[in-house]
Amino acid sequence: MADTKREIERKYESDDSGLPDLTGVAGVAAVIDKGVAHLDATYYDTHDERLAASSITLRRRTGGHDAGWHLKFPVAPGVRDEIQAPLSDTLPDTLAGLVRSRVRESELVPVVRLRSDRDVRDLMDADGQLLAEVSVDAVHAQRLAGGDASAQWTELEVELADGGDPAFLDQVEKRLRKAGVRPSKSASKLARALAETAPKKRVPASVDNPVTAGDHVLAYIRAQRDAIVELDPAVRQDAEDSVHSMRVATRRLRSTFKSYGKVLDREVTDPIGEDLKWLAGELGEDRDREVLSERLTAALDELPATLVHGPVARRLGHWAGDRPGGASARLIGVLDSRRYLALLDALDGVLAEPPLLKAAGKKPGKVLPKAVRKSFGKVSALVEQALELEPGTDRDVALHEARKKTKRTRYAAETATPALGASAKSLTKAMKGLQNLLGEHQDSVMARGTLSELSAVAHAAGESAFTYGLLYGREERRAAAVEADLPGFWDGIKDGADDL
Numbered sequence: 001m002a003d004t005k006r007e008i009e010r011k012y013e014s015d016d017s018g019l020p021d022l023t024g025v026a027g028v029a030a031v032i033d034k035g036v037a038h039l040d041a042t043y044y045d046t047h048d049e050r051l052a053a054s055s056i057t058l059r060r061r062t063g064g065h066d067a068g069w070h071l072k073f074p075v076a077p078g079v080r081d082e083i084q085a086p087l088s089d090t091l092p093d094t095l096a097g098l099v100r101s102r103v104r105e106s107e108l109v110p111v112v113r114l115r116s117d118r119d120v121r122d123l124m125d126a127d128g129q130l131l132a133e134v135s136v137d138a139v140h141a142q143r144l145a146g147g148d149a150s151a152q153w154t155e156l157e158v159e160l161a162d163g164g165d166p167a168f169l170d171q172v173e174k175r176l177r178k179a180g181v182r183p184s185k186s187a188s189k190l191a192r193a194l195a196e197t198a199p200k201k202r203v204p205a206s207v208d209n210p211v212t213a214g215d216h217v218l219a220y221i222r223a224q225r226d227a228i229v230e231l232d233p234a235v236r237q238d239a240e241d242s243v244h245s246m247r248v249a250t251r252r253l254r255s256t257f258k259s260y261g262k263v264l265d266r267e268v269t270d271p272i273g274e275d276l277k278w279l280a281g282e283l284g285e286d287r288d289r290e291v292l293s294e295r296l297t298a299a300l301d302e303l304p305a306t307l308v309h310g311p312v313a314r315r316l317g318h319w320a321g322d323r324p325g326g327a328s329a330r331l332i333g334v335l336d337s338r339r340y341l342a343l344l345d346a347l348d349g350v351l352a353e354p355p356l357l358k359a360a361g362k363k364p365g366k367v368l369p370k371a372v373r374k375s376f377g378k379v380s381a382l383v384e385q386a387l388e389l390e391p392g393t394d395r396d397v398a399l400h401e402a403r404k405k406t407k408r409t410r411y412a413a414e415t416a417t418p419a420l421g422a423s424a425k426s427l428t429k430a431m432k433g434l435q436n437l438l439g440e441h442q443d444s445v446m447a448r449g450t451l452s453e454l455s456a457v458a459h460a461a462g463e464s465a466f467t468y469g470l471l472y473g474r475e476e477r478r479a480a481a482v483e484a485d486l487p488g489f490w491d492g493i494k495d496g497a498d499d500l
Helices: 093-098 167-178 189-196 213-236 242-259 266-302 312-320 329-335 338-352 364-388 393-420 422-460 466-497
Strands: 003-013 030-045 057-062 068-076 079-085 109-124 130-143 150-160
Touching (some): 003 167, 068 093, 093 213, 109 189, 150 189, 213 329, 213 364, 213 393, 242 393, 266 312, 266 329, 266 422, 364 393
Antiparallel strands (some): 003 150, 030 109, 057 068, 130 150
8 A cells, every 4th residue: 555745845955964043933933853763765776777867766765754665756846746655575566557657677676775864853833733844864875786886975854744835945944044054956865876876977968959850840759758658657546637648648649650751750650659549549448438427417417407307317327337446457457568568668769769751851940831731731621521511420520530630730730839939839729729619519429429328228227218318409509509610710720820
């Protein structure tokens, strides 16, 4: 069983080893000496330190009040989410899963051992409530992989109490600075240990500076690859909107491979695209039904009780199914599968050795607009075709196809925005608006299909189908409203698209 907490702390270094007097800090009524704790932590990572590269720390620590396994993910400067698991000889499966998108098939090995003598003080308010914990840590670091160098230092750490006001840390820092204490240059003890015990000087990663068309496409691909990897732990923990966000990243990648087939060789990217399509489908299996269920439930809740005939809510709930807390075992199985991990490796391969074509080396102002205009042309043809059709199934299908091409054009324009500026940004916004409009129409189509099925089941069970028909009629009107708005909305988009 793992517990998660939000850790808000600041680290400092000083030429002195003692703790300045903090009784003068606003709000502090007492400074309580909690004694010295002896901590012994072993940090784990891959041989090429993938976790450290993402500012993630994984350790097994003994000593102190929270001995056990600790996994920390960065949230913002000075803010991390810490996931704790009980002390054991081997890494708990729960934590192993949360780093799998980065570790994959590589082995986690001990990389650094940190032994610290921690002198702890609690800062208390007038009501006896904890404001923050302040500690002076005398640290001894020993590298365990890639050498055997060691390092020693003393640092001061201030950790905000759970639920505390981060502004209080500003007051503490003001007092510390007056005493000559300065913020640490390292974000964590591990980062400092790795830097000071490195067998050779580390070369900082270069900052991307896209120049060619290929540079811009690869920058967008890298951002979506990173999004998938970073969202993986959130999906496993069923964090809000994480599944949807990962699904969007997969779609963006697949669309980019298709839209920029003149930049990247599709013989290489098409197989990756098929795996991305598979992943998006797996991510959407539960999500699509959940969204549709929320739509129908909201519509049912809006009806007066006098118009609800029969056990409609119960039947809708049965159709939606009970959603267990946390990510489903099926979805976690997908994220642990060889196909998924191989997909991540393949995306890494595209970035490490890009399958660039001739157009990739050309100026972005020539290559990128051409790809975006081609994609927009497909949207235009489908929308014009749909508007010429009579309302009904054929028009529904045409609008759905237009929506899919709209998303592709939106992502193509997003890719081009850093190079093309306002014109691509404007088209991205327009395509997002069109996507939302057509999405509302498609949701209505899907809702009507589900209502028809539920109505038939209810009728066969001897129940009234009245309410299902009422909801069906309302969905028809919602779709009709979209179709009525579409011509004017589309004319506005066409006028703006000429600027690209």
